[in-house]
Amino acid sequence: MNTGPLESFQALRTAAARMPEPAESTAVTIGLVSESSPPFLVTALEAEARRRGFHWRVRGEATEEVSGGLLALRGVEDEAAERPDYIIVIPAVEALFEQFLALPATERARFGRERAEAWRLARRAWADTGVTLWWATCVPFVDGLHGFGLGIAHSFRRQMLELHDSLLQAATDETNLRLFDLESLAAWHGRETVFDPRWWQEGRLAFALDFLPVLAFHLVNSIEEAAGRVRKVVACDLDDTLWGGILAEDGCDGLEIGPSGTGASFLGLQRWLLALRDRGVLLALCSKNDEAAVLEALESVPGNLLRLHHFAAWRINYAPKSENLRAIAAELKLGLDSFVFLDDQPFERAEVRERCPEVTVPELPMPPEERLPHLQSLNLFVQSASSLADAARARQYTEEAERRGAQSAHADYASYLASLDLQATVEALTKANLDRVLQLSLRSNQFNFRTHRYTRDELTAALEDSRRVWTILTLRDRFGDYGLVAVVEARLDDGGVAEIRNWFMSCRVLQRGMEACTQNCLVERLRAAGARSVRLAFLPTAKNGLVAELPGVLGWQRDGADPAIWRLTLDEFNPLSTPIEVIKP
C-alpha cells in the first residue's frame, strides 16, 4: 500500500469512493466528541479508514465543551442499541481559549487544573464500560497577551501546559485512556496548514479542510495499531537506501556512510532503524546483489552501523523483491501486512505494491536528507500502552457496567448541567434578530420539525403580522454565549387553535434541556396570545429523524392515526423541568 496522508480533502473523498465497500463484519463504531464541528471530521475519518481497507462508522457529537459532550454521549448511549468501540475526543484550542477568557482574570491561573478535573469526571462515566477513549492533545496556540507567557502563571500558554501535564498523568492512571498527540502533529505541520480562521468563524471548524486528511491518517494509524494491526518488520533495500552508492560499482571504500557529508543521511537512517530494533521491530534485508559480497561488506565498509547480526532475515539475490518478501515472511512466520518495505527505486516499490498489496511501502524521497524526516512523519510504528490482553479484559467488565454505569452517568450529567449556569432569554421576531433567524432556518437540518426555509422577504413581512407568535431563544452559560439557538413560529386562528409552522434549533445546544425550555416558553407565549391548543405536523426529511418522537417526550399527544400529527392542550400542560433559567428581557 502507498503510505502517507493524501494532499487534500477532495483527494481523500475521491480515493475513498474508488475503494470497494468494506465488509459489514469488519465494521468498527467510533463516537467522536469534538469542539470542532464534526461533519468534515466524520467524513475524513470514514474516508481514510476506507482507503486503508477498514470499515469505520463514525458518529459525531458537536459540543461546546468536551466533558459535556462526553457525558451527553454516555447519557443517550444506554438508549441506543450500539455502543461505540472507541471514542475519539478532540478539544479545540480556540474553544478552550474562549473558555479561558470567559473566566474572571483572577481565576485564570486555575484554568488548566479545573479543565483537567472536568475532563477526568466526564471520563469516569465511561470508566467501567470497556470503551477506550482516544484523547487528542491541543494544537499549539500563541495568544499574544504576555509574549509567549511561559513565565506567567495566569497565561493561557502556562495553563495549557498544566492541562496537558494533567492529561499525561491521567493516561498513566486510567486504563481506558489513550492520548493522541495532536499537539506534536500540528507543530510539525505548522499553524498555517492546521488552522483556517475563516472556517472557525463560519462554522466552528477548528481545522483547515486540507489538514483533515493528515489528522485522519494518524488517528486511523493509532487506533488500528492499538487494535492489533502492528507493523513488526522493516525490510530494507541496501544500495542507495542503507548506504549511498552501489556496492558492485563503487566498492567497499567508495560507499557513502558515516558521520559527515551525504553519508550522514544514511547513517541517521541506520541509527533510527537500530532504535526501532531496540524496541522490538525486526529488520530484514532485501537486496539485488551478490550475497557473499554483501555479507562481507556489511562487516567491513568503514562507518557502517547495521551489521548482519542486526537482521532477522535476508534475501540477497536477483529474484523479484515481492518473491523475496514472501520468503522472508514465511521464514519469520509473520504476515506481509506487518511489513514495511524501504527501497529508493520507484520500480521496486511499484513491483511490491502491485504484487504484495498488504505491505506498507512508503515513498523514499530524494535527496537522502529528506528521507528520515519523511519516514518519521508517517508514524508507522505506533506504540501505545494498550495490549490485546487489556482489551479482552476490559470487555469482560462491559456487561456489569451496562447495569451500573448508565444510571450514574445520568446523575453525573444532571449535576454537570446544573454547574453550567445555563441562562436563556426569550423574545419575538425583531429587525435585530431577523438575520440570525434566517441563517439558522437555512442551516438547521437535524433538529428541525418542518424544515421550512425562510426568505428575507417573508421574515420582513412577518414583522407586521400579529397572528404569528414567535418564540425565539438565546442561550448562554458560564463559558460563554451561544447566541440565538432556537426558533418556533406558530400561527393563530380565530378559534384559539395555533399551528406550528416552523420549529428548529441549533444542534450545538442539544443535550442541555433546551428542548424542554423552548417548549415551556412556547406554551407561555401561546397562552398569552389567547391560544387554547396547538397542533404540530412533523415533516420527515432524510436528516431530521432525531426529532420524530420528541413531541411525545415533551408532553404532546398524537392527534389521530397519523403518527406525524401531534396536539397539545395548553390548559393541561405543566412546565417541564429544565436546568435552564429563563431571563425575561
Add this chain to the structure above:
Amino acid sequence: MSDADSIPPTVLATFRAVLDQPDLELTRATTANDVEGWDSLSHIQILVALEREFGVRFTAAEIADLKDLGSLCDVLAAKSGKSA
C-alpha cells in the same frame, strides 16, 4: 449558451467533483438553492478546492458577499488575474 452565461471549465469540473455529479450544468445565475447537494458543508469544500485550483485565498467577507455563481467567478477572476 451565450458567452456571458458560460462557466470556466475548471470551475465546472470542481463543482462536479465535489458534488459528485458528473453531468451537473451551471450558469452564472445558478445559486446554491438551484443545485442539489450544494449545502453549507459542500460550499466550504467547493471554495477550498477552487482556492487550490486557482492559487487564491478568499476572505470571509468575500465569501459572505457571494450571491450566485457569476459573482464567484468574478471574484476568482479578479483575484487570480486569470479569466476565470
